[in-house]
Amino acid sequence: MDSVYFFIYFYLFITGSCVGSFANAVVCRIPKGISIAKGRSYCESCQTSLQWYDLIPIISYILLWGKCRYCKKQISFKHFLFECFGGLLFMLSFYCFGLTIETVLMFFIIMVLTVIAIIDYQTMNIYLSTILTLFILVIVYRFFIQIDFMTLLIGGLCISVPMFIFNLIIPYSFGFGDIELMFVSGLLLGWKNNLLAGFIGIIIGGIYAGYLLLRHKVEADGHIAFGPFLVLGIITSLFYGTEIITWYLSLFNY
Structure with a gap:
C-alpha cells in the first residue's frame, strides 16, 4: 500500500x-x-x-x-x-x-487564487479573466459539494456588499477586483468562513499597511495590493475555517 x-x-x-x-x-x-x-x-x-x-x-x-x-x-x-x-x-x-473530485477542484481553485494574488501584488490589479475562471471553478465545485442557495448567496454578499458601501463612502478604499473576489469567495466558503476569510485578510493587510507607513514606504493616502491578503484569508479559511471558528467560539463556552 x-x-x-x-x-x-x-x-x-x-x-x-x-x-x-x-x-x-x-x-x-x-x-x-x-x-x-x-x-x-x-x-x-x-x-x-x-x-x-x-x-x-x-x-x-x-x-x-x-x-x-x-x-x-x-x-x-x-x-x-x-x-x-x-x-x-x-x-x-x-x-x-x-x-475525490474535490481534490482536483481544490487544487485548481487554490492555483487560480495564487495567480490572482501574485498578479495583484505585481500590478495592483485583479483581472476579470482570472475572477471569471475562479467563478467557473467554484460553480463546478458547488455542483458536486452542494449547499443551499441562500447560504451561498449570503456568503457572496456578506463581505462584498460592505466593501462596496465602504468604497462609496471612501472612494478607492478597495479595488473592484477585491469586491468581486470576496463575492466569489463567499460562494466557495459560505457566509461563516467567508467572514473569517475577510477578517483574516483585513487584519493582516492592515498590519502590513501600518508597517509600510511606519517605514515611510507608502503615503497615508496611498494604496497597497489588498488581493494577496484576501487570498491568504480565503485559503486559510478553506482548509482550517471550521476549526478556527470552533476554537474561537469555545473561548466563550458556546
Missing part, C-alpha cells in the same frame, strides 16, 4: 508542477496583454522561442543551472518555485481531501 501512495504522490507532484508552470506563464502574460492560448514560450531576455526540452518543469531549470540555453542569462528563480509549489499543492490537496 505504501508503494501505491508513493506513486500517487509522485504522479500528483509531476502533474501539479506542470500546472504550476502554466500558471506561471499566466502570471507573466496576462498583465502584458499576451494571449495564454497562442504563441510559444520564449526567453524574457533574448526573446528566443523555447523548445519542449527547455520547458520540462523543475528538471529543465536544474539541468540548465537556472540559465537560458541560448543567451545564458539567469532565469528568475520564481519559475522554479512556482513549479515546485504546484506539485506540493496537488499533494497537499490529496492529503486533505483524498482521491
